[in-house]
Every structure is written in structure tokens, then in C-alpha cells.
Amino acid sequence: MAKSVQTVTDELIQKNILHCAICKNLLLSTPVMLVEYAGNLCSTCYNENFLESKCLQNTALEELVTTLSYPCRFRENGCEHWSSSADILDHEENCRYRSKRCPMHSVTQCQWEGFPTEFVGHFLNYHGEHVINFENNLFYLDFNEEELIKLLVMKNIILLLKMQLSQDKNRLLYIVCNIKEEESNFDYSVKHKGNSDSYIKTRSRVLDSNYIYKNLEECDAVSVDLISLRQTVKITNRITNIFKIKTYDTPVSSIGERMMQFFECPVCKGFMKPPIFQCQSGHSICNHCKPRLDKCPSCRAPFGMTRNYSLEGLTAGVSYPCAYHEQGCMLSLSPVEITRHEIVCPYKPYDCPLPQCKLSGSQDTIVTHLQNFHSDQVIISETNSYTESFRLEQHSMYNNVFDRKILLAFENIFRLTCKRVGEYCMWAAEAMGTQGELKNFVYEISIIDMRRPEKRLIRTDYCLNEMPEDDLSRKCIMFPNSILTAYSSNGMVSYHFKIKKGI
Numbered sequence: 001m002a003k004s005v006q007t008v009t010d011e012l013i014q015k016n017i018l019h020c021a022i023c024k025n026l027l028l029s030t031p032v033m034l035v036e037y038a039g040n041l042c043s044t045c046y047n048e049n050f051l052e053s054k055c056l057q058n059t060a061l062e063e064l065v066t067t068l069s070y071p072c073r074f075r076e077n078g079c080e081h082w083s084s085s086a087d088i089l090d091h092e093e094n095c096r097y098r099s100k101r102c103p104m105h106s107v108t109q110c111q112w113e114g115f116p117t118e119f120v121g122h123f124l125n126y127h128g129e130h131v132i133n134f135e136n137n138l139f140y141l142d143f144n145e146e147e148l149i150k151l152l153v154m155k156n157i158i159l160l161l162k163m164q165l166s167q168d169k170n171r172l173l174y175i176v177c178n179i180k181e182e183e184s185n186f187d188y189s190v191k192h193k194g195n196s197d198s199y200i201k202t203r204s205r206v207l208d209s210n211y212i213y214k215n216l217e218e219c220d221a222v223s224v225d226l227i228s229l230r231q232t233v234k235i236t237n238r239i240t241n242i243f244k245i246k247t248y249d250t251p252v253s254s255i256g257e258r259m260m261q262f263f264e265c266p267v268c269k270g271f272m273k274p275p276i277f278q279c280q281s282g283h284s285i286c287n288h289c290k291p292r293l294d295k296c297p298s299c300r301a302p303f304g305m306t307r308n309y310s311l312e313g314l315t316a317g318v319s320y321p322c323a324y325h326e327q328g329c330m331l332s333l334s335p336v337e338i339t340r341h342e343i344v345c346p347y348k349p350y351d352c353p354l355p356q357c358k359l360s361g362s363q364d365t366i367v368t369h370l371q372n373f374h375s376d377q378v379i380i381s382e383t384n385s386y387t388e389s390f391r392l393e394q395h396s397m398y399n400n401v402f403d404r405k406i407l408l409a410f411e412n413i414f415r416l417t418c419k420r421v422g423e424y425c426m427w428a429a430e431a432m433g434t435q436g437e438l439k440n441f442v443y444e445i446s447i448i449d450m451r452r453p454e455k456r457l458i459r460t461d462y463c464l465n466e467m468p469e470d471d472l473s474r475k476c477i478m479f480p481n482s483i484l485t486a487y488s489s490n491g492m493v494s495y496h497f498k499i500k501k502g503i
Helices: 006-014 059-067 088-093 116-126 226-233 254-263 307-316 335-345 365-373 481-485
Strands: 033-035 040-041 056-057 069-071 081-082 131-133 138-143 149-155 157-165 172-180 184-191 199-206 222-225 241-247 277-281 303-307 385-393 401-408 412-421 424-431 441-448 456-462 476-482 492-501
Touching: 006 069, 040 222, 059 081, 081 088, 088 385, 116 149, 138 149, 138 157, 138 424, 149 241, 172 184, 172 241, 172 307, 184 226, 184 441, 184 456, 222 226, 222 456, 365 412, 385 401, 401 492, 412 441, 412 492, 424 441, 424 481, 424 492, 441 476
Parallel strands: 131 149
Antiparallel strands: 033 040, 033 056, 069 081, 138 241, 149 157, 157 172, 172 222, 184 199, 184 241, 277 303, 385 492, 401 412, 412 424, 424 476, 441 456, 441 492
């Protein structure tokens, strides 16, 4: 029975007839040089060291090499592909069965190399601190280093993020790659923030897995100009990056997305809801932006009180995405319903409750931030309370905050403030959370005579909404210094601050 071409090729490969005598790779490039006492050498291994040796170009072997088809060198991993000598190297470069080395090598010098199917398991087991588990397509990442690599795990999607500074340190470069050997079906956006409320936003597409090992300076990496970023968002040595992975089944997609473009306000870029106003030329603007403008931003025509009733009528049949859909909220409701929802949306971003800090993010992000960066002011107590003392000053002009704490209780964030206001001392509790109604929470202040702890002065009131510090004195619990003096011991007043659920 005649042998097949593939069988003959396998026999030649097994006998090393088609391999370079030095590097042991297939002789796929020309010229192939037959060197005395060495054997057949590839064009790479044949160099000046052999110029004095007897040699000749093995044209017969070259011709044989070009006529054969070759198996992929990763066939032991499962690849069944065969190609000509001209195509086999290109295939092997992108072969889905190619052994993968750990991309953490540049960060942790990890030497692992294995099958693609083992890659995720290796990363989770040995580089767990570099894994980000997230839901609702959104996660926050601070960057203040030369390079980082993160494995992004979201439901059935696993991606790899590479982020680094350019060689001149003037650009932030990053890519997001699909781990699976398949075409990427989603894109993403990133908000780059610093110490101000401003941000720079970039958009890009998730790349194929073969980009994992490419140099970011030489591939389709997103590039952010750090000079512009510093001027716009006031970054110092840390950039907060808010990643939003967008699949094609999100509420603002396809036909709905094109429809919603007609309701986009040209100023704030939010979606307009009734009442919708228009200029004399017919350009529309939302109810929130109109009072701030004298002229239309599109044509400079003056605004009157003309309503765009036609556009308002269309809103009845439109489902509006939540204003916080980029933060992860997937709800889409009628204009009236979505407005009510946005007041209590769990994805509504929080500002850090400490005035000197400008970070903003989801509730979970702020809680983690408080514990990591403001731990000296954070209270986590099983009794949802704490006890403190202060020296009672008598100066009538004394006016400042002498204690501020953050209490984490009942799945909410409470900012507790104690302040001297003239001849009074005040206490206030602000509920920073968006969960539930404020009447569900009350705060209790107990002034304690430490000489006789059973002697107490107790007041209770409902927790307040977050408000400017100057407004707290009009809605807080206050005691005059003359009363506090009766409970002081050696000039020190002790108080117990407690958050409780309302009746």
C-alpha cells in the first residue's frame, strides 16, 4: 500500500532529515547549507564560523522542503493543521493550540508555560492578587506604577488588561484582550479621573488573544496623553480608571440606541425628558440646561419659553436608560419611572464623605476607599456607636469641627459631625447612602457625666440628607455650653453617638 504524503513527511521528521543540525528547527528557509562534519544548516545557523569549512548549498533538499506540507509543531496540544513551508510559520504564530507563557513574567518573573486551557487556572491559583472580579460590566482601577496586568473576570467573560507608561513617561498605554481564542464581541470605555470632578473618556474594542504578548508601544494600544490629563483632571501620582465593558445586549443598544440619540441634550449629553424647550430655530435643550444659557449652543438663537411638544409626545413610548447605566445599572423605564428610580439607584455614585478628599465611585468603592485611606476616621461597631470626649472651651468666638467620624452601619455610610457654634455644641448625622428612606434611621446623642455615668442628657433626631457644613447648624442637635458644663469633669465633656433604626 502506498504511503500518504503526510506519513512520508512524518518519517522524514522523525529521522531529523528535515531539521537543522544545530537549532533542530525545520529547514523552512533558504539557503540550506550542507557543511562538512556538521550537516545541513538553516540560514540562521550558517554564519561566519563556517566560512572556512567545506560546504555547498543543498538545492535538492531545498526543493524537497518546498514541496512538502508540514504539521503544526503544536499538534501534541491538539492542533491538526498542516501547511506548506511558506505558510506554516504564520499559522504557528497564531495557532490556538500554541503553548502560552504567563504574561505576568514582566511583572513577577513567572516562568510558567502551558496549554491555553490551563492558562486561566494558573492565573487564578498563582496570581490571585492580580484578579478583578466584577459584575454589571463595571470596575475601578487605580494606576500609579510602571506596568500592571490584571485578569478581569465577569460572569462568563474573562479578559486580560495590560497597562503601562510609555518609555518617555508622557503617555498611558493600555489594551484589553479576550482570553478565549475567538472573535471579541464587545468594546469598552474608560473614564480617567484625578483629584477633580472632570475626567477624560476613551473608547476602544476588546482585542483578540494574540495581542496579549505584544509590545504596547508597537500595537493598537489606547494612548492617553498624560500632560493633557494632568491639566484636565488634576492627577498627581495616581489615576483612577473607571472601566465599563459594553456588550451588545445592554439596554442602550441597536434600535433603542439610535432612537435615544434624538433625545440627547446638546449641552449636558443627558437624555431630555419633559419639559423639553427649543430655540427659535427649533434646536432642543433639556429643562436643567436651559436656565443656565441665554442663547442656543447650536445656532446662537435666543431661547424663549417655546416647548418642543412633538418630541415630548414621543417620550411616552420610549424607555429611558438609568442615568447611571455607565456605572452598571441595567434598568430602562418610562421617563416618570426612571426619574423616581434614579433618586434611589444603588449605582448612583458617591463622593467620599470627607471634605478634603475628592474621590467618587460606587458605594462599595467608597467603603473600600474609606477603610484603606481614612481608617483613622472610620468606625465599624457592632453597636453602631462610639464614645468620645472633648475639652469644653469657653471662648464665645470658638467655631470649628472638633470631631468627624464615618460610621458604617445598616449597609449605609453615615457622616457624624461634632462642632462648636458660638456658645453651643452641635451634633449631626448625615446618611450618605441611597438605600431606603431617611426616616428609617435616627441618631442619638447622650451627654454623660463621667463622675456619675447614670446621669445622662439624651436627645434623638432623624438622620439628615447630605448637606453643606454651614447648613448643619439649622437642623442638628444642639446643647448650650451652660448645660454641658454641668456634665463636665475637669473641663472634659463625654458623649455617646449612636445610629439606630427608626420605628
